[in-house]
Amino acid sequence: FNTTPIGRYHLQVCTTTSCWLRGSDDVTAACKAATGITSFGETSKDGLFTLTEVECLGACSNAPILQVDDDYYEDLDGPRTLELIEALRRGERPTPGPTIARMACAPAGGRKVLREDAVQKPQGQE
Numbered sequence: 001f002n003t004t005p006i007g008r009y010h011l012q013v014c015t016t017t018s019c020w021l022r023g024s025d026d027v028t029a030a031c032k033a034a035t036g037i038t039s040f041g042e043t044s045k046d047g048l049f050t051l052t053e054v055e056c057l058g059a060c061s062n063a064p065i066l067q068v069d070d071d072y073y074e075d076l077d078g079p080r081t082l083e084l085i086e087a088l089r090r091g092e093r094p095t096p097g098p099t100i101a102r103m104a105c106a107p108a109g110g111r112k113v114l115r116e117d118a119v120q121k122p123q124g125q126e
């Protein structure tokens with residue numbers, strides 16, 4: 001619950017294990033650099049952004065995750081986080097979901113298992 005007013009955009013950085021291992025520190029640093037916020041719980045001076053640290057958002061396969069209001073932005077890094085925040089500042093709302101070339105939570109780069117071309121048939125059954 002927010003017990004005090006928050007900014008127009010609520011930036012919620014997951015810093016739990018999967019996100020932390022995959023770069024949530026970079027996402028946090030980018031959020032601070034782009035908003036001027038110095039620590040979690042603050043709202044930017046322009047009133048646009050509030051930064052909150054949150055526990056696992058249940059999207060670990062696409063870590064690290066930044067939740068903006070109700071939308072998940074996934075597979076982030078520092079530069080893509082900066083781009084996202086600048087877009088929000090311009091009043092744009094980028095499409096939520098993976099920020100890299102992957103479909104939903106499928107493996108980046110395409111399917112890796114259960115491929116016909118990877119099946120090894122027993123000798124004599126080729």
Ligand code: FES
Pocket residue numbers: 014015016017018019020055056057058059060063064065
């Ligand atoms: S650890 Fe971040 S979504 Fe699960």
